[in-house]
Amino acid sequence: MTIPAYTGMETALRGLQAAQMAIDTTGQNISNANNANYTRQVVNLSETPDLSLPASSASGQTLQLGQGVDVASISRIRDQFLDIQYRAQNSSTSSSNTTTTLLTQAQGALAEPSSGGVSEQLTAFWNSWSDLANAPTSDSAKQNVVESATTLTDTFNSVVSQLSSLQSQAGTQLSSLTASNGPIQNDANQIATLNGQISKAMGAGQTPNDLLDKRDQLLDNLSQYGNVSVSDPGNGLLTVNFGGDTSTPLVNGASANSATSLALSTTSGGSVGALESLSGPSGQIGSYLSSLSSFASTLSGAVNALHTNPPFFTTSSTTNAQGSTTTTLAVNPTLAADASQIKATATSNTGANEVALGIAQLAGGTVDHNYSSFVSKVGSDLSNATSTQNTAQSLLTAIGNQRQSVSGVSLDEEMTNLIQYQRAYQASARVMTTIDSTLDQLINHTGTVGL
Amino acid sequence: MIGRVTTLMTSQTTLAEIDNAAQRVANTQEQLSSGKKINQASDDPYGMGVVLNVQGQLGALTAYDRNITDGTAYAQAGQTAMSNISNIVQRVRELVVSGANGSNSSTQLSADASEVSQLVDAIKQEANTQYNGQYVFGGTSGNQPYTTTGSDAFQGNSGSSGSVTRLIGPNTTVQVNVDLSSVLGSGQTGGSGDGKLLDTLRTVLSDMNNGDTGALSKDLTKIDTNFSSLTTLQASLGATSDRLQLASSRVSDLNLADTQVLSNTQDADMAQTEINYSTEQVAYQAALKAGANIVQSSLMDFLK
Numbered sequence: 001m002t003i004p005a006y007t008g009m010e011t012a013l014r015g016l017q018a019a020q021m022a023i024d025t026t027g028q029n030i031s032n033a034n035n036a037n038y039t040r041q042v043v044n045l046s047e048t049p050d051l052s053l054p055a056s057s058a059s060g061q062t063l064q065l066g067q068g069v070d071v072a073s074i075s076r077i078r079d080q081f082l083d084i085q086y087r088a089q090n091s092s093t094s095s096s097n098t099t100t101t102l103l104t105q106a107q108g109a110l111a112e113p114s115s116g117g118v119s120e121q122l123t124a125f126w127n128s129w130s131d132l133a134n135a136p137t138s139d140s141a142k143q144n145v146v147e148s149a150t151t152l153t154d155t156f157n158s159v160v161s162q163l164s165s166l167q168s169q170a171g172t173q174l175s176s177l178t179a180s181n182g183p184i185q186n187d188a189n190q191i192a193t194l195n196g197q198i199s200k201a202m203g204a205g206q207t208p209n210d211l212l213d214k215r216d217q218l219l220d221n222l223s224q225y226g227n228v229s230v231s232d233p234g235n236g237l238l239t240v241n242f243g244g245d246t247s248t249p250l251v252n253g254a255s256a257n258s259a260t261s262l263a264l265s266t267t268s269g270g271s272v273g274a275l276e277s278l279s280g281p282s283g284q285i286g287s288y289l290s291s292l293s294s295f296a297s298t299l300s301g302a303v304n305a306l307h308t309n310p311p312f313f314t315t316s317s318t319t320n321a322q323g324s325t326t327t328t329l330a331v332n333p334t335l336a337a338d339a340s341q342i343k344a345t346a347t348s349n350t351g352a353n354e355v356a357l358g359i360a361q362l363a364g365g366t367v368d369h370n371y372s373s374f375v376s377k378v379g380s381d382l383s384n385a386t387s388t389q390n391t392a393q394s395l396l397t398a399i400g401n402q403r404q405s406v407s408g409v410s411l412d413e414e415m416t417n418l419i420q421y422q423r424a425y426q427a428s429a430r431v432m433t434t435i436d437s438t439l440d441q442l443i444n445h446t447g448t449v450g451l
Numbered sequence: 452m453i454g455r456v457t458t459l460m461t462s463q464t465t466l467a468e469i470d471n472a473a474q475r476v477a478n479t480q481e482q483l484s485s486g487k488k489i490n491q492a493s494d495d496p497y498g499m500g501v502v503l504n505v506q507g508q509l510g511a512l513t514a515y516d517r518n519i520t521d522g523t524a525y526a527q528a529g530q531t532a533m534s535n536i537s538n539i540v541q542r543v544r545e546l547v548v549s550g551a552n553g554s555n556s557s558t559q560l561s562a563d564a565s566e567v568s569q570l571v572d573a574i575k576q577e578a579n580t581q582y583n584g585q586y587v588f589g590g591t592s593g594n595q596p597y598t599t600t601g602s603d604a605f606q607g608n609s610g611s612s613g614s615v616t617r618l619i620g621p622n623t624t625v626q627v628n629v630d631l632s633s634v635l636g637s638g639q640t641g642g643s644g645d646g647k648l649l650d651t652l653r654t655v656l657s658d659m660n661n662g663d664t665g666a667l668s669k670d671l672t673k674i675d676t677n678f679s680s681l682t683t684l685q686a687s688l689g690a691t692s693d694r695l696q697l698a699s700s701r702v703s704d705l706n707l708a709d710t711q712v713l714s715n716t717q718d719a720d721m722a723q724t725e726i727n728y729s730t731e732q733v734a735y736q737a738a739l740k741a742g743a744n745i746v747q748s749s750l751m752d753f754l755k
Contacts, residue, residue: 033458107492112503113717119503123510130514130618134521135583137593349610350593351585360618363511364504372503379492379499386493397467401460408457415750 007051007067008435014068015428018045021071022421026414033409037217039076040409041209046072076209082403083216084230086396087223091269093396094224096389098274099284102170103382106285109162112375118159119371121152122299126363133356136344143339146331149312153329156296160326163288167322170279177225177272178259184242184272187222188256191215191240196254199236222250227269243268281323284381291374293317293327299367300329306358307343310334465742472735479728488719498716505713512706515619519702521583522617522627523695526688528582529628533685535577539570540648540678547655547674551667564659571652575599578631588631591615596632603638603649619698627695629688634681648677 022043032038050064111117128148132141176182194215201208219240222228226243233239237253245262266277277283281290300313310332317327335341345352482488492499546563549555555563575597580587588596591613594606605611611632616624636647644650651673658666 036459036463104493110492112492112499113489113506119507120510123507127510127514127517130518133616133618134518135585136591137584345591347591347610349591349608349613351589351615352591352610352613353616357616357618357624360514361622363514364507364621368504368507372500372507375492375503376496376500379494380496382493383496397464401464404457404460404463405455408455408459410455410457412750413455415754419754 003053003065004051005439007065009432011048011066011068012428012432012435014048014070015431016425018043018069018071019421019425019428021074023418023425025074026417026421029409030411030414033411033414037213037220038409039078039209039213039216039407041074041076043074044072045069073207074209075207076212077407078216079403079406082399082406083219086399086403087220087228088269089392089396089399090220090223091227091273093389093392094270095274096385096392098271099278100382100385100389102166102274102278103284103378103385105166106163106288107378107382109159109166110375110378111159116155118152118155119368119375121148121155122368122371123363124148125152126360129356130360130363132342132344133353133360136353136356137350139340142342142344145342146336146339149331150336153313153331156292157328157330160289160292160328163285163292164320164322164324164326167279167283167285167289167324168320170275170285171322174272174275174279177275178262178264180258180260182259184222184225184250184259185256187218187225188240188242188250188259191218191222191238191251192254192256194218195237195251199254202236223270225270226264226272243270243272279322281325286322286324288374288378289320289324289326291377293325295367295370295374296327296329298370302362302365302367303359306355308346309343310341312342465738469735469738469742472731472738475731476728476735479724479731482719482724483721483728486719486721487717488724489717501716502713505709505716509706509709509713511621512702512709515702516699516706518617519619519695519699522619522625523692523699525582525585525587525615525617525627526691526695528580529587529631530685530688530692532577532580532587533629533631533681533688536574537678537681537685539574539577540674540681543567543570543652543655544671544674544678546659547667547671550659551664551671553664557662560659560662564656567652567656567659571603571649571656572600574635574649574652575603578635585615587628590628590630597635602640603636603653604640605632605635605637607632617695619695620701623698625691625694625698627691629684631684634677634684646673648681651677 022045025041025043029040032040046069048067048070051067053063053065055061055063112119114120125145125148128141128145132138132145135141177184179185194211198208198211198215201211215238219228219230222240222242229241231239231241238251239249239253240251242250242259243262243264244267245264248257248262250257250259250262264272264276266273266280266283268276278285280286296315300311300315303313304311312332312335314330314332315327316330317325319325330336344356346355481490489495489498489502546567550560550563576599578588578596579599585593586595590607590611592608592610594608594611596606596611597603598606612630614626615628616626619625634647635649636645638644638647638649639653644654651670654673655667655670658670
């Protein structure tokens with residue numbers, strides 16, 4: 001049984017090298033401790049194949065002598081199921097953020113409760129009719145009716161136009177997201193490029209950890225715009241489906257499709273889904289506009305039924321660019337120009353006031369309730385959106401924490417590893433020193449008896 | 452249970468908690484500074500509906516209150532005029548009584564007659580009383596009821612007996628005028644009299660001029676009949692005033708009740724909010740302290 005003289009030296013060297021690589025990896029982890037997109041890396045060690053030695057004479061068995069350690073790979077610690085959960089939650093958080101932001105603006109447009117809101121103006125309008133009923137022939141009372149009605153219609157029309165422009169703002173945001181130079185296309189192009197690089201590296205037997213981290217970060221980023229589903233054929237060429245479009249993938253291996261060619265809808269998730277909904281006629285803002293249209297026709301219908309000749313209010317409806325019908329109110333121009341044509345009575349008795357009295361009695365009725373329930377609706381939509389947003393945000397934090405728990409760097413752990421690998425390095429060096437002194441004994445001191 | 456606790460996790464969680472605590476403090480601060488717990492519809496959508504409805508009701512109550520004040524003044528103008536008319540009628544009655552005695556000279560009687568003629572004009576003047584540009588006894592016609600001198604004919608039309616109403620509550624109106632022409636009549640227009648007050652006074656006038664004391668005694672009965680219908684009309688307008696006064700105090704009560712509802716719905720409970728604020732401040736400071744201590748100690752502190 002012979003053992004090659006330098007085998008032990010080689011074994012110790014491998015130990016030194018493995019410890020050094022482990023210390024380097026620990027250093028890399030520590031450097032990236034505050035990098036949120038970094039995935040911690042570990043050195044996977046494996047034994048070097050044994051050296052078979054001829055059998056010892058007694059047992060007749062072959063002996064296997066260990067030859068030390070090999071660094072098999074340096075791998076990322078990442079749970080892909082947490083990635084899927086994180087991206088799904090990121091989509092819904094981003095969706096409710098977008099919704100909350102726009103609905104907050106919608107609620108702001110109503111300016112309730114304040115003296116600038118429609119409901120206060122409505123009360124002032126009813127009261128001006130009540131005053132006219134007290135003095136049916138008074139021109140100043142009639143002028144006051146026109147003034148209060150004009151203030152009411154101005155306020156109402158400005159609410160309508162603010163909501164309408166909010167809706168088109170949502171449409172503009174949506175098209176800038178999906179534009180060919182927009183953020184979605186940008187992410188898609190980068191993912192496609194990374195797919196190509198990763199596939200090449202993997203083909204050469206490498207594990208490109210930094211590129212993989214970069215790609216995961218891009219996928220996380222993409223998920224805020226819409227639902228992302230990823231399928232991995234194993235060669236690094238990911239297929240990424242976006243926004244619920246299963247037929248056309250956004251990224252197909254090393255090539256990216258145009259984001260505008262995807263079939264995106266209100267169910268696309270993320271900010272795209274939220275904006276699809278908010279900018280459309282059947283979305284929340286669209287429903288507010290149609291509520292306001294129905295309020296306008298209720299108000300003008302109720303008042304015009306009493307003040308028939310000429311009708312007190314005129315309404316005009318148009319369809320805006322987003323497909324919603326918007327209705328604006330105006331005081332009949334004839335009456336606005338000449339308030340004295342307002343009639344407190346439909347009879348020839350100028351002192352009668354049944355029309356003015358009738359309109360004053362509309363106060364607190366259907367018209368008022370119509371508007372106050374509309375304001376409540378807007379408020380409860382926003383309140384729901386806000387609580388959804390809070391829940392989504394907490395869930396996102398929770399899943400993010402779980403992911404950090406798996407993939408994040410713990411400094412305590414790294415310090416422990418550092419000590420461990422440092423000691424391993426020292427010990428390997430000691431082994432080498434020992435073998436060296438053994439050889440020294442053999443080479444320099446053997447056969448020198450009596451010299 | 453999360454197994455590993457990493458550096459970034461701790462700092463991110465702490466940051467999120469600080470944000471939450473700051474948000475809560477800001478919300479409570481808004482309530483404290485505005486004194487209201489509903490500052491926008493989303494704070495309490497149902498409460499917001501209540502607030503808007505109650506504010507609308509309060510606005511309507513303001514209008515009712517104005518209408519009641521206006522109606523009271525309108526009725527008051529009518530009452531004053533009618534009480535003047537009733538004084539005038541009493542004066543005529545005195546003259547008739549002394550004329551019917553037969554002790555007055557014909558000169559005296561014709562002097563009385565000219566006074567009665569003046570008094571008739573004064574009655575018509577009172578019947579033309581205006582309130583805020585409207586003839587209070589003109590009904591809804593808008594016409595002046597009588598010409599002050601000359602013809603006693605009532606100038607009204609179909610609207611003259613119309614009721615002038617004021618809105619004093621939801622779907623509640625009250626009539627603030629009376630049809631004085633039903634008592635005054637149209638004198639002796641068209642030859643034959645209608646037996647109403649002006650007709651009676653014209654008869655008195657001619658009887659005095661004629662020195663017919665017997666007829667004057669009969670006129671006394673007519674005057675009493677006319678006077679009693681005038682009193683009835685006065686009483687009915689007096690009842691209207693009472694009704695308006697009741698309505699006014701009811702509106703004040705409702706106003707108080709609605710203001711309380713509004714306050715209960717939208718005003719913040721200051722004591723409660725102050726306590727919440729202190730609690731949230733403590734929580735916020737604790738979160739900040741945790742943030743200051745984060746990643747302060749690690750294994751490195753204990754390694755040489």
